[in-house]
Amino acid sequence: MVFAGGGSRLTHLSLELSLPCLATLLLLLLLQPSDAKNSEDVRCKCICPPYKENFGHIYKKNVSQKDCDCLHVVEPMPVPGPDVEAYCLRCECKYEERSSVTIKATIIIYLSILGLLLLYMVYLTLLEPFLKRRLFGHSQMLQNEDDVGDHQPFANAHDVLSRSRANVLNKVEYAQQRWKRQVQEQRKSVFDRHVVLS
Amino acid sequence: MSTTGEMNGSGNLMDFLDEPVPDSGTYEDFHTIDWLREKSRDTDRHRKITSKSRESIWDFIKSLLDAWSGWVVMLFIGLLAGTIAGVNDLAVDWMTDLKEGVCLSAFWYSHEQCCWTSNETTFDNRDKCPQWHTWSELMIGLTDGGSAYVLNYFLYVMWALAFSFLAVSLVRVFAPYACGSGIPEIKTILSGFIIRGYLGKWTLLIKPVTLVLVVSSGLSLGKEGPMVHVACCCGNLFCSLFSKYSKNEAKRREVLSAAAAVGVSVAFGAPIGGVLFSLEEVSYYFPLKTLWRSFFAALVAAFTLRSINPFGNSRLVLFYVEYHTPWYMAELIPFILLGVFGGLWGTLFIRANIAWCRRRKTTQLGKYPVLEVIAVTAITAILAFPNPYTRRSTSKLVSELFNDCGSLESSQLCDYINDPNMTRPVDDIPDRPAGPGVYSALWQLALALIFKIFITIFTFGMKIPSGLFIPSMAVGAIAGRIVGIAVEQMAYHHHDWIIFRNWCRPGADCVTPGLYAMVGAAACLGGVTRMTVSLVVIMFELTGGLEYIVPLMAAAVTSKWVADAFGKEGIYESHIKLNGYPFLDVKDEFTHRTLATDVMRPRRNEPPLAILTQDSTTVEDVEALIKDTDYNGFPVVVSRESERLIGFVQRRDLILAIKNARQKQEGVVSNSVVYFIEDVPQLPASSPQPLKLRRILNLSPFTVTDHTPMETVVDIFRKLGLRQCLVTRSGRLLGIITKKDVLRHMAQMANQDPESIMFN
Numbered sequence: 001m002v003f004a005g006g007g008s009r010l011t012h013l014s015l016e017l018s019l020p021c022l023a024t025l026l027l028l029l030l031l032q033p034s035d036a037k038n039s040e041d042v043r044c045k046c047i048c049p050p051y052k053e054n055f056g057h058i059y060k061k062n063v064s065q066k067d068c069d070c071l072h073v074v075e076p077m078p079v080p081g082p083d084v085e086a087y088c089l090r091c092e093c094k095y096e097e098r099s100s101v102t103i104k105a106t107i108i109i110y111l112s113i114l115g116l117l118l119l120y121m122v123y124l125t126l127l128e129p130f131l132k133r134r135l136f137g138h139s140q141m142l143q144n145e146d147d148v149g150d151h152q153p154f155a156n157a158h159d160v161l162s163r164s165r166a167n168v169l170n171k172v173e174y175a176q177q178r179w180k181r182q183v184q185e186q187r188k189s190v191f192d193r194h195v196v197l198s
Numbered sequence: 199m200s201t202t203g204e205m206n207g208s209g210n211l212m213d214f215l216d217e218p219v220p221d222s223g224t225y226e227d228f229h230t231i232d233w234l235r236e237k238s239r240d241t242d243r244h245r246k247i248t249s250k251s252r253e254s255i256w257d258f259i260k261s262l263l264d265a266w267s268g269w270v271v272m273l274f275i276g277l278l279a280g281t282i283a284g285v286n287d288l289a290v291d292w293m294t295d296l297k298e299g300v301c302l303s304a305f306w307y308s309h310e311q312c313c314w315t316s317n318e319t320t321f322d323n324r325d326k327c328p329q330w331h332t333w334s335e336l337m338i339g340l341t342d343g344g345s346a347y348v349l350n351y352f353l354y355v356m357w358a359l360a361f362s363f364l365a366v367s368l369v370r371v372f373a374p375y376a377c378g379s380g381i382p383e384i385k386t387i388l389s390g391f392i393i394r395g396y397l398g399k400w401t402l403l404i405k406p407v408t409l410v411l412v413v414s415s416g417l418s419l420g421k422e423g424p425m426v427h428v429a430c431c432c433g434n435l436f437c438s439l440f441s442k443y444s445k446n447e448a449k450r451r452e453v454l455s456a457a458a459a460v461g462v463s464v465a466f467g468a469p470i471g472g473v474l475f476s477l478e479e480v481s482y483y484f485p486l487k488t489l490w491r492s493f494f495a496a497l498v499a500a501f502t503l504r505s506i507n508p509f510g511n512s513r514l515v516l517f518y519v520e521y522h523t524p525w526y527m528a529e530l531i532p533f534i535l536l537g538v539f540g541g542l543w544g545t546l547f548i549r550a551n552i553a554w555c556r557r558r559k560t561t562q563l564g565k566y567p568v569l570e571v572i573a574v575t576a577i578t579a580i581l582a583f584p585n586p587y588t589r590r591s592t593s594k595l596v597s598e599l600f601n602d603c604g605s606l607e608s609s610q611l612c613d614y615i616n617d618p619n620m621t622r623p624v625d626d627i628p629d630r631p632a633g634p635g636v637y638s639a640l641w642q643l644a645l646a647l648i649f650k651i652f653i654t655i656f657t658f659g660m661k662i663p664s665g666l667f668i669p670s671m672a673v674g675a676i677a678g679r680i681v682g683i684a685v686e687q688m689a690y691h692h693h694d695w696i697i698f699r700n701w702c703r704p705g706a707d708c709v710t711p712g713l714y715a716m717v718g719a720a721a722c723l724g725g726v727t728r729m730t731v732s733l734v735v736i737m738f739e740l741t742g743g744l745e746y747i748v749p750l751m752a753a754a755v756t757s758k759w760v761a762d763a764f765g766k767e768g769i770y771e772s773h774i775k776l777n778g779y780p781f782l783d784v785k786d787e788f789t790h791r792t793l794a795t796d797v798m799r800p801r802r803n804e805p806p807l808a809i810l811t812q813d814s815t816t817v818e819d820v821e822a823l824i825k826d827t828d829y830n831g832f833p834v835v836v837s838r839e840s841e842r843l844i845g846f847v848q849r850r851d852l853i854l855a856i857k858n859a860r861q862k863q864e865g866v867v868s869n870s871v872v873y874f875i876e877d878v879p880q881l882p883a884s885s886p887q888p889l890k891l892r893r894i895l896n897l898s899p900f901t902v903t904d905h906t907p908m909e910t911v912v913d914i915f916r917k918l919g920l921r922q923c924l925v926t927r928s929g930r931l932l933g934i935i936t937k938k939d940v941l942r943h944m945a946q947m948a949n950q951d952p953e954s955i956m957f958n
Contacts, residue, residue, distance in 0.1 A: 049321075057321055060315075097507075103311060106289065110410070117404075117407065121372070190375065195777075197377050
């Protein structure tokens, strides 16, 4: 019984605090200079079109930017000596680099944020009403369905549960209730009455 | 919002959890701010700080910090918006490819990244590598054949449905204000309207997350409009750090104007274009100081995005093109034709989209938002998979259409018949006849064009974050490329015709279809949004070539003219009108000859004006007045007989002052007289304590005489950002004109429905 209310408060608190922390972490991670450059993260890519009997080919090699030209990258050279210049004139070499660490970190952070939101959404829509219904009885839940400003059932629950609770969790619960009311108001004006945002 | 930190003694850390205490100076939700009051409050604050700065070193430092706070806010906005945009781009890249397959060696790589180090890629099949597996390959072990195709098709549609369902659920549960593009609402907010929660923290969290999901699901929408919304949310977030911006709504809107510039800058990689977009499209008041600061913020954001390097080649946008082939005067004819197409398409799109959104607002369709999203995604995915040009993401399509065909391209669109003895360097290939691949690409592109024109109408405005820059550019790019290839082939096969003879010799590189695609994209985007300068600057920042300004301008101007011939409003103004926001457009011209008496309230058959007198109203009367009416403010006159105007008092201030007085002041009862004058006369001891409310009275309300032409009145409202204006005749108060009345009058004069203006 204690954990139901506390669980939702803790989830809300942890969500509100962890997301700015995650965001700061991401910021720091991404703005770090990539000194530990993986040798796989740079390459010189030369694209050579079909020439005489040779088919088109793509050559890749890990070289530095100043060595990124046809002579260093195209190995083995498919044409004999005098044709090399004509062949290389057609080729286009580009130096590319990427940061695999950034990509990995970004995708993993994004997926974790998405996962957290999904869990919280499942909790809010499915688990919380179910748990509250078991705790406070069916009648009060029905009363609370569509009321906007009326959060009396929850206020009663407050008095019952939180007499000796710490101030912080109290405040988080109030904040969460206020947030839920706001979201419900917004949902009404956007989805139901179509007042804002067509 | 100000909080009283000493309420529970728990310190400032938890203050963000407290309910903000409404004080006199904050506004109610869905109301307009008082620009003049905010500006004068800011001047007062600044004067106080400057005068105190001479007193001590600490005050001097505080005044320096106050001056620099604007730049600090801009820096933070740029950093956060750039980071969010970079994360967005990387995640979209990965998730779009997730619909087709997965990289087994490292699941976080998209298709291109997966094959980055592989040596198996060939010239013809640039994306082949053993580490990337399509779903059919993973599930049944086949890569080609009917069953593999069907399985891939099925899984593509399933992934698309999963992404969009997740997006609409997240929006519905956490942040309903994260739907839509955001630009119409931001335009209204910047003109002085308050929508609480629209730029809130949950919107800031949910909008980028769901934006990635919807773009990856293959729906016909873009990310530019939502990025402007996200950037403004960042701006709002950092405004709350400094009381200079958090307590003053006018200063906050300066920061939000700059944040809007940052949004476009990171979406397109166009800092200057972003600043001009904010100036032209989004902002209402744009002082020069904001110009410099928005430019700074846009540069910081562009630099942050570049350091994240989402596209692996230090470019900010996927379709940065670098060719410099010249264009010829005779090509202006097809460019102008593309402009006409863009204008026509813009008109069609706006009318169809507004009709569909109106249907969504008023009929049963609006009751099933989640079902609508799922249905549109299903239709889009099912129709998009067979055509290779619609199967890939729209950004990649636009990028391919913008690119010129050198000898190094192997796509179907570049399947020209090459001369095997040709020895020209890479970017000076002369015009070549089209091979069969080009013709099949042409009809596939035509089908893609029809599909995109049709489906975008139903996609924009759904209850998910949706922008329309990229779909418009895609429509225009497809049309432009088709026209470009047609002109190119005509020039090649009929080089002896009189038009081509002068400028197109055989063996020369005359026509660049990629340029036509760019011009088409600019024309369609201009036709829909009616942007002018900002569009041209964004397009040439995308291409990096100053040579193409004239064709871009020609197309943009033509499309704007053609579209304006059918209707004066762009898509954003149309949505503002559809929602009834109180937005007084600076571009509208009011040319009717009505006078202030024709618009003012009360009209002939209405109850008389609700006024307060300066020294004869009791508290009871005021409370009754507040309860019976819902006006936002009341004029205060000398007496009911003389009706000479003293000032204007706001409803909210009255309510708060009376509530305060009843709670805190001794002796204030219902019979107490309310005094709005300076010197309260001596009262006998038996009469109740008077209530002095002079300090909430605005002593300088704006007044016009009854014979002022409405043209002037509208101009005053627009330039000063007024909410109401009093009408007098020979010094006596006659009536009041509010912004809502002005908007209704303008709608009436333009033969639109005046009852559609909903908010104050």
